[in-house]
Amino acid sequence: MQFHYTLYTLPLVISAIIAGFVALYVWGRSATTSGRTALALLAFACAAWSLGYALEIAGADLSTKIFWGKSQYIGIVMVPLLWVIFAYSYSTKGTRMTRRTVSLLSILPFLTLILAFTTESHGLIWKDVRIRTAGTFSALEVVHGYWFWVYWIYSNILLLVGTVFVLRLLKRTKGLLRRQNIILLIAVLTPWVGNVLYVSGLSPIPNLDITPFAFTITIVAFTWGIFSFKLV
Numbered sequence: 494m495q496f497h498y499t500l501y502t503l504p505l506v507i508s509a510i511i512a513g514f515v516a517l518y519v520w521g522r523s524a525t526t527s528g529r530t531a532l533a534l535l536a537f538a539c540a541a542w543s544l545g546y547a548l549e550i551a552g553a554d555l556s557t558k559i560f561w562g563k564s565q566y567i568g569i570v571m572v573p574l575l576w577v578i579f580a581y582s583y584s585t586k587g588t589r590m591t592r593r594t595v596s597l598l599s600i601l602p603f604l605t606l607i608l609a610f611t612t613e614s615h616g617l618i619w620k621d622v623r624i625r626t627a628g629t630f631s632a633l634e635v636v637h638g639y640w641f642w643v644y645w646i647y648s649n650i651l652l653l654v655g656t657v658f659v660l661r662l663l664k665r666t667k668g669l670l671r672r673q674n675i676i677l678l679i680a681v682l683t684p685w686v687g688n689v690l691y692v693s694g695l696s697p698i699p700n701l702d703i704t705p706f707a708f709t710i711t712i713v714a715f716t717w718g719i720f721s722f723k724l725v
Contacts, residue, residue, distance in 0.1 A: 494560070495553035501630050501701075505547035508708050512540035531579035538575055539708045542568025546705040550632055555624055558633050562622075565705075566609035570602035570644075573651035576681060580655035584662040598651070605644040612638070632701060645692065652685055680714040683707045 516536035519529060545565035552558035577598070581590050605618070612618040617640035625634035659678055687707035 494557045497551060497553045499550060499630065502547040502551050505543045505550070505705055508705070509540040509544040509547065511713070512536045512543065512708070516540065528579040528582035531575050531582060535572065535575040535579055538568045538571035539711060540568075541565075542572065543705045543708050546702060550630070555622075558624060558631075559622060562633050562635075563610050563612070566606050566618075569609075569648075570606045572684075573648040573655075574598055574602050577651045577655035577658075580658040584658040601644060601647050605640065608640055617641070630701065649685070652681060656681055676714050676717060680711045683710045683714075 513536070516533045519536060520533040542565050545561050545568060549558050549561040549565065552561055578590050578595060582588065608615070609618045615638075617638040619635050619641075620638045621636040623634050624631055656678065659681075684704050684707040687703035691702045691704055
């Protein structure tokens with residue numbers, strides 16, 4: 494693998510480090526905390542996505558970029574699923590989602606991960622891929638296959654359902670709890686907006702996926718919530 498340094502990787506690496514710290518901190522909290530495990534795993538998934546994208550951008554050749562582009566799908570498929578699991582547990586004050594429900598919700602993400610790592614064989618995730626350079630920034634220029642759009646719709650449904658859980662709780666709370674929920678909404682909506690800008694081609698730099706950068710805001714919001722508003 495070959496790499497070259499670019500400033501675009503810096504915020505992603507910082508985001509990954511902060512996300513890892515948040516994950517370890519949350520994991521060490523009381524096991525009775527609502528959604529503790531899902532939140533810790535969600536932070537780990539954010540770290541994996543951000544670090545994977547940093548290494549994709551830093552990759553100096555096509556094979557390196559493709560490898561790390563695929564690796565990001567570990568975080569990509571985990572984040573929406575873990576968000577809805579966490580939001581459900583958090584909004585129901587610790588009631589865990591049943592294993593059957595989690596298993597059913599995991600089918601499409603698991604299948605998408607397999608298809609991502611084997612996309613050369615069928616083109617269902619990426620039909621075509623090449624390196625596109627803009628100034629000091631270089632990334633994969635991808636033509637997405639139809640399964641990418643199937644999963645994209647599914648992941649947004651999961652994000653929406655989790656957001657609805659938090660919104661319903663927001664209506665019933667006030668004071669500290671209300672501020673916690675507002676922080677959660679900021680944390681999840683920021684990458685959502687970034688992802689829409691990327692897939693719609695409205696990113697300020699062509700082929701730059703804003704979603705992992707937006708996770709920096711997400712992780713800062715989580716960190717702020719944890720230390721300032723006792724989120725966990």
